[in-house]
Amino acid sequence: MxxxxxxxxxxxxxxxxxxxxxxxxxxxxxxxxxxxxxxxxxxxxxxxxxxxxxxxxxxxxxxxxxxxxxxxxxxxxxxxxxxxxxxxxxxxxxxxxxxxxxxxxxxxxxxxxxxxxxxxxxxxxxPNCSTIQMVVTLEPIRKKYGLSKVIVSTYQAVSGAGAAAIDELHTQTQAILNGDDFTPSVLPVKGDEKHYQIAFNAIPQIDKFEDNGFTFEEMKMINETKKIMHMPNLSVAATCVRLPVVTGHSESVYIEVEDENVTVQDIRNLLEEAPGITLQDKPEEQLYPMPAHSVGLNDVFVGRIRQDLDNKKGFHLWIVSDNLLKGxxxxxxxxxxxxxxxxxxx
Amino acid sequence: MxxxxxxxxxxxxxxxxxxxxxxxxxxxxxxxxxxxxxxxxxxxxxxxxxxxxxxxxxxxxxxxxxxxxxxxxxxxxxxxxxxxxxxxxxxxxxxxxxxxxxxxxxxxxxxxxxxxxxxxxxxxxxPNCSTIQMVVTLEPIRKKYGLSKVIVSTYQAVSGAGAAAIDELHTQTQAILNGDDFTPSVLPVKGDEKHYQIAFNAIPQIDKFEDNGFTFEEMKMINETKKIMHMPNLSVAATCVRLPVVTGHSESVYIEVEDENVTVQDIRNLLEEAPGITLQDKPEEQLYPMPAHSVGLNDVFVGRIRQDLDNKKGFHLWIVSDNLLKGxxxxxxxxxxxxxxxxxxx
The missing domain is CATH 3.40.50.720 (NAD(P)-binding Rossmann-like Domain)
Structure with a gap:
């Protein structure tokens, strides 16, 4: 060889x-x-x-x-x-x-x-970590049922911001548990002016802000998704949030397909066979993806698939992957x- | 008196x-x-x-x-x-x-x-804690600009699940920092069969699952919003997620208004004057709401207001409040x- x-x-x-x-x-x-x-x-x-x-x-x-x-x-x-x-x-x-x-x-x-x-x-x-796990999931759906709209809210791990951010999360968490003072110095963005507590908190800023009010991370998800999927006119919106999680990005994703007659079971069957995806979607057994269960694994994990209650072309999904691996x-x-x-x- | x-x-x-x-x-x-x-x-x-x-x-x-x-x-x-x-x-x-x-x-x-x-x-x-902070924000918008659609993804604190859940988060976090073993026994739902790690994780289940794949918490948000706002036909969808945060629920909310000519500044002006709301929306100063800054305060905090890039009637908001107080x-x-x-x- x-x-x-x-x-x-x-x-x-x-x-x-x-x-x-x-x-x-x-x-x-x-x-x-x-x-x-x-x-x-x-x-x-x-x-x-x-x-x-x-x-x-x-x-x-x-x-x-x-x-x-x-x-x-x-x-x-x-x-x-x-x-x-x-x-x-x-x-x-x-x-x-x-x-x-x-x-x-x-x-x-x-x-x-x-x-x-x-x-x-x-x-x-x-591509950007949070984009990759989303497009792996959306592509088989687009191919079979069409895709017109994507709205994603992310739940992102600190390891995406590097080793210093992981250190900060650990050190700060211990300080809070001990009742000690601490001074944030890395997150949300090392090179930005203000730094905020990440331990036991959620920060709705990843990367710096653009003039349109979206962060650069959000614009990356929007623009990269269109480029990778060759859909310049796809409607995509993103809100990106940093969490006190070390590794594993999660995403709450709402999509609209073009086909009118798709069921949750259709999407489950499709994703079960799709490359790079492990379906974890049995609510009756409390089976759904979580960042803590994704660490060290190459696949993208998908679950919580639900049809929107008002729009039969609308579906909700929960997508998790190890941001250092597939991401x-x-x-x-x-x-x-x-x-x-x-x-x-x- | x-x-x-x-x-x-x-x-x-x-x-x-x-x-x-x-x-x-x-x-x-x-x-x-x-x-x-x-x-x-x-x-x-x-x-x-x-x-x-x-x-x-x-x-x-x-x-x-x-x-x-x-x-x-x-x-x-x-x-x-x-x-x-x-x-x-x-x-x-x-x-x-x-x-x-x-x-x-x-x-x-x-x-x-x-x-x-x-x-x-x-x-x-x-009402349910996560519903309250959302309707406080949506009502002034509905009144002035109309409202047709709401899609919310939540970032919820463990104190909503009671004192035992707070204890579990603290104890489990310390165990992980020490490298010790631990056995989850409270979250996501005390009375449900399986329990999962909450420390450094995100659990997409709050309350038990209904037959339609939504959790009871999600259905509470959907049904209570319609009842409180007297809008039985409002399109509402929710995905509810538990985080390693002690107090303070956050929500990433996408809405569609009926008026075609609304700007981000219009919504900021409106919410600045609205009862029970503190506007925190200056991206250029990294000012946005966060759960750690909401603790002990009665108000609902709103920021990250953005117009959707594809739908001029669409807006994105980030809503935070102390779930034990206003919630x-x-x-x-x-x-x-x-x-x-x-x-x-x-």
């Missing part, structure tokens, strides 16, 4: 570590593995398949001879180095938002639009696998 | 204690206060305005001479004793779900439908105040 030369930029970060774990679990055929990072983390030792690797500082020439370069080191690193990697013949799978809305860059969730990979010009974007590391590695499966990387 | 004879059933519970605090803070004109409970809690000593009261076992004759009886001791106690209290001339304000959908019983949020109090026949129902104790005491204001209790 042929192996590929793989580079990973951001090898020491939370998602980078998950990518390594996923490459290992999937037994991805690697000939040579190059682990890269910013100057700050260069020199760190990392174990992969029982071998020790030293993380090197990412530079343009780091990508010479690389087949696939996985990027997860922040948007500014991607903007600088992804074109350099592509120029040197690597195909970049970028987990940041840097290129997602670039019309030249395919934005790919393999279960939904793997064919878009054929349009790649050296850079492929991995990031697993979807990126899955894109890499699909590139080899489709013969785009040989 | 005339004083009233007040009885409080469930004086030792979480909401009962809040009711006493609220009666004290509002300086409600009380001539005689009778504190009642189940047999189990009878004998407990309670301080009210520097006087010690002994809680007595609630019996039919406990209500002789009582003007207003506040009930918050569970549905079965209300079903048994509220009619007995009414028979003896008391007006009952019942905080349980026992009589809410009874066509003979007004379901009242004073900011919305205080006139319904004139139709009382001895029992008045206090329970304060709304009940406010009904009592309104009964005296309107001269229904003299």
């Amino acid at each position: 042929k192996g590929f030369n793989i580079a990973l930029v951001g090898a020491t970060g939370a998602v980078g570590q998950q990518m390594l774990k996923t490459l290992e679990e999937r037994d991805f055929p690697i000939k040579e593995l190059t682990l890269l990072s910013s100057e700050r983390s260069a020199g760190t030792k990392v174990i992969f398949k029982d071998n020790e690797y030293t993380v090197q500082k990412a530079e343009p020439d780091s990508f010479n001879g690389v087949d696939i370069a996985l990027f997860s080191a922040g948007g500014s690193v991607s903007k600088l180095l992804a074109p350099e990697a592509a120029k040197r013949g690597a195909i970049v799978v970028d987990n940041t938002s840097a290129f997602r809305m670039d019309p030249e860059v395919p934005l790919v969730v393999p279960e939904v639009n793997e064919q878009d990979l054929f349009n790649q010009k050296g850079i492929i974007a991995n 990031a590391a697993w979807n990126s590695v899955q894109i890499a696998e699909t590139l080899t499966k489709l013969g785009i990387v040989k | 005339k004083g009233f004879n007040i009885a409080l059933v469930g004086a030792t519970g979480a909401v009962g204690q809040q009711m006493l605090k609220t009666l004290e803070e509002r300086d409600f004109p009380i001539k005689e206060l009778t504190l009642l409970s189940s047999e189990r809690s009878a004998g407990t000593k309670v301080i009210f305005k520097d006087n010690e009261y002994t809680v007595q076992k609630a019996e039919p004759d406990s209500f002789n001479g009582v003007d207003i009886a506040l009930f918050s001791a569970g549905g079965s106690v209300s079903k048994l004793l509220a009619p007995e209290a009414a028979k003896r001339g008391a007006i009952v304000v019942d905080n349980t779900s026992a009589f809410r959908m009874d066509p003979e019983v007004p379901l009242v949020v004073p900011e919305v439908n205080e006139q319904d109090l004139f139709n009382q026949k001895g029992i008045i129902a206090n 329970a104790a304060w709304n009940s005491v406010q009904i009592a105040e309104t009964l005296t204001k309107l001269g229904i209790v003299k």
Whole structure:
């Protein structure tokens, strides 16, 4: 079996570590593995398949001879180095938002639009975590019953905001249980002006605000969903909320289909057979998805499927997935696998 | 100033204690206060305005001479004793779900439908906590711009499930931080078969499931909203989710108004002047409502008001309130105040 030369930029970060774990679990055929990072983390030792690797500082020439370069080191690193990697013949799978809305860059969730990979010009974007789990669920429904409207309210875990946010949740929670004082300094957005308590709270801000009153995270869900599903006119709205959950994003999603004669059982049957989805929908047994039960699993979990009581084309769903896996590391590695499966990387 | 004879059933519970605090803070004109409970809690000593009261076992004759009886001791106690209290001339304000959908019983949020109090026949129902904060916000919008559709996803605190649920959240959170084992035994629903982790999790079940796949909590929001707002044909859908938050319910609400020419600023101006509401909506200053900032306050907090990007009649709102106050104790005491204001209790 042929192996590929793989580079990973951001090898020491939370998602980078998950990518390594996923490459290992999937037994991805690697000939040579190059682990890269910013100057700050260069020199760190990392174990992969029982071998020790030293993380090197990412530079343009780091990508010479690389087949696939996985990027997860922040948007500014991607903007600088992804074109350099592509120029040197690597195909970049970028987990940041840097290129997602670039019309030249395919934005790919393999279960939904793997064919878009054929349009790649050296850079492929991995969508936002909260978008991925939603489109995996919506695509089979759109295909069979049509789709005209989506309204989503999210329940998002702090690990989406990185290791510092996880630390803040843990430290702050302990402080509150002890009755101690604390000063929020990371959430909701590290680079924004004000920081708020996340422990035992819910913060309706993820990423910064746009002029239209939506946050950038909400606009990502809206715009990325339309792009991935090739539905520029789909009506999509999002409200994104950060919760005191470490890992696992949940979504309360209302959709309207075009077919007038769809039942809850039809949608259950459809999603039961759909790729990448585990149906957990037996209210009579209190079976429904929850973030705590999604951690460490690659699938998207769907349940609480109900027909709207006023609109027979309306349905409500509850969608949960591990935001570090299908929302990031697993979807990126899955894109890499699909590139080899489709013969785009040989 | 005339004083009233007040009885409080469930004086030792979480909401009962809040009711006493609220009666004290509002300086409600009380001539005689009778504190009642189940047999189990009878004998407990309670301080009210520097006087010690002994809680007595609630019996039919406990209500002789009582003007207003506040009930918050569970549905079965209300079903048994509220009619007995009414028979003896008391007006009952019942905080349980026992009589809410009874066509003979007004379901009242004073900011919305205080006139319904004139139709009382001895029992008045206090709505479900998550319903109250939503209708306080929707009523001024309906009145000025019309209202045709409501889709709500809730983010609900554990205190709505009682003191045992608060204990479970705290104990379980500490166990997880310590890396210890734990066995859930209260949430999502004490009387249901399975119990799940609430700490660092989100549970999409509040109350038991109905045959249509909605939970009883969701159906309460749907049916109570229509009844309180006198809109039997309003389209309402709800998804109710329990969070690791102690106090303060949040709601992501999508509405459609009838007027075609409403702006976000119109709705802000309207809600700024509306009774019982504090507007917190300055995204440019990261000002929006959060449960941690609502605790101990009577108002309903509204922010994140956005016009839908695809439907100019569609708006998104984020509504937060202390579920033990406006959601329970304060709304009940406010009904009592309104009964005296309107001269229904003299």
